[in-house]
Amino acid sequence: MSLPRIAMPARLSDPEGADARVGLANAIFDDVAELVRSEDLDVVVVRTADLAGFDGLVLPGGGDVDPARYGGDTGAAVYDVNPAQDQLDLDILAAALARGIPVLGVCRGLQVINVALGGTLVEDLPASSVLHTPASDGDGGLAWTWHDVTVAEGSHLHAATGATTIPVASGHHQAIGRLGSDLVATAVADDGVIEAVEHTGAPVLAVQWHPEAEGTPVALAAAPFAAFADLVHARMASPAVG
Template identity: 40%
Template sequence: MKPVIGITTFHHYYEDKEILCGVDNCYVHSIILAGGVPVLIPIVHQWKAQLQYTEIIDGLLLSGGGDIAPLLYKEEPLKETAGISWERDQQEISLCKEAYEKGIPILGICRGLQVMNVAFGGTLYQDIEKQVPGALGHYPLYTGMDQLHHAVEIQRDSKLHDLFKEEKIYVNSFHHQAVDKIAEGFKATAFSKDGIIEAIETEHQQFAMGLQWHPEALVTKHPKFLKLFSGLIEESIKYKKKVR
């Protein structure tokens, strides 16, 4: 049996009414291509029920989306912070902690990286342009998601380097926030030219990796990015064999 990969979702609202709970199909497509079975994890009002997904999934993919509430890392919001959903923040942080505690492999993408960092005590730059002097462009306007935008330098002693076997790659980029203080137990494993952290991973043996770019949007045009999802699947198979 293929490993089951839970993918977090978002709420879409129209005229203040909740009409959709879903995720970009690129995440689903990438998991299928890598050999996994994707299962969407909805945002539910009785959010503790969401933790039951850790009983059935073999891997967790924290998807992208809006900003995390700054109060969750003990800051007041800047005016540039937007798209906050307390329900999603609280559920995903709890889900991330539960999955990590059980040893379930985790891959965080863009917001997902930031969720991982905040979940374990880290902080964020609420707005790179405002808070990081000399920062380069990280959120290009009118640019397709499958377009490479800037370079990322990968640290050799990392799982990320093990996957790519490269010290420098080019990625897309659609974020205005980034990791500031790294959570205890994690380390930065990739940086952009201006010093922004582009990837983190746990210092322990288990697979818990966060990426600031969007590989799910690149796998069709740039197949090497499928390695990231294949890495998640490989670790999820190991987990499945151990506990199922």
């Protein structure tokens, strides 16, 4: 029996000579794909929004969504704004929502979901008690920062982790401002930044952190992908789909 087919939109930015964060996002794309495959799901990298024959969608990390997409400050400190990437990610998400197939967002993926559903983003997070942005590794590269998040009981994420507090690897300078329609926060950092969301009526979940980051405990790395896989299998088992 063939494995469920999961679409992942390609990263379209060239890291050569770009912000170091572009290279990091492109490098960890394969790590995200491997975590999807570890749940016995087949990953297909796509460059169009055609989801015919697909059973799920994973939106990975990347650069910043154009603030013009959500009425934000276009003069803010943003990086790697790529109109083609925004269009691909938003179009493929719209196709997934229209077809009712499960969606998992990681970092930028969470932000794309929020913007698509009418929410806003904080263009550049102010300093707080929690360090969210990637730090220098001392060799010209970037290193994850780590902090705890509080997970909402009753959420898919809580079911997958079995915990109400988990450590996460962080590497973002933006975050959700106003929540999009029908989204609820399912994990929050100590400074109030929303770290995970789920949709109240569609099989959609997303995390702001990077479960694929090196050093993440194996079970916590797998948790969002296991929750996503459960949604995929549940939809495939539905009489309406079969």
